[in-house]
Structure formats: C-alpha cells, structure tokens
Amino acid sequence: MNFAGPTFVLAIIALSVGGWMFTTWVRAKHGYPVENEWGGTVHRTDVDADRKIALLEGDNAKLSGQIGRLEERISVLERIVTESNGQAAQLADQIDRLR
Known part of the structure; x- marks a missing residue:
C-alpha cells in the first residue's frame, strides 16, 4: 500500500466528507441543531x-377571563359568609338574589 500517493490523500478527504455528511444527517x-458552513448553528424550524x-x-x-x-364570584361568596351581622334569612335572601 502506497501512503505517499494522491489517492491516499483523496481517500482521507472523501472519508472525512462522508463522515461529516453522515453525522449531519443523523443530527x-x-x-439536534446542525452547524452551518461558518460554524453557527441552524435549528429545526417548525412550520406550524x-x-x-x-x-x-x-x-x-x-382562561384569563374565566379566572x-x-x-369575582369567590369574592362575593366570601363577603356573604364573613358578614358579621348577617342572619340566616338575610343570607338566604342574598343567595337567592345572586341566582
């Protein structure tokens, strides 16, 4: 085997390019992000x-509107429950008015 000839150099170059192409394809x-020719990364873009x-x-x-x-509804219920002078009749009346 002659290691000094141009075919050996061309074979190394071909194997290097082939390996680079294979690893880029797998990535x-x-x-995974792929490197471009200037060393930067190119990420996969999602069409949708x-x-x-x-x-x-x-x-x-x-969902923000629902929250x-x-x-608001919870604050009304808290106000009804925490009234200090409320009686059972007033509480029932307020609940009926809220419906």
Missing part, C-alpha cells in the same frame, strides 16, 4: 409554530 434526523402560538395565545386569553370571573 438533522433526530432534531406560528399557528400553535396563536392558538395558545387565544386559549390563554380565554377573573371566578375571582
């Missing part, structure tokens, strides 16, 4: 990411 397949974010923002707004309404 991309499994979702903007749509998912918009849906989550809508759900967040809806606000529930806090």
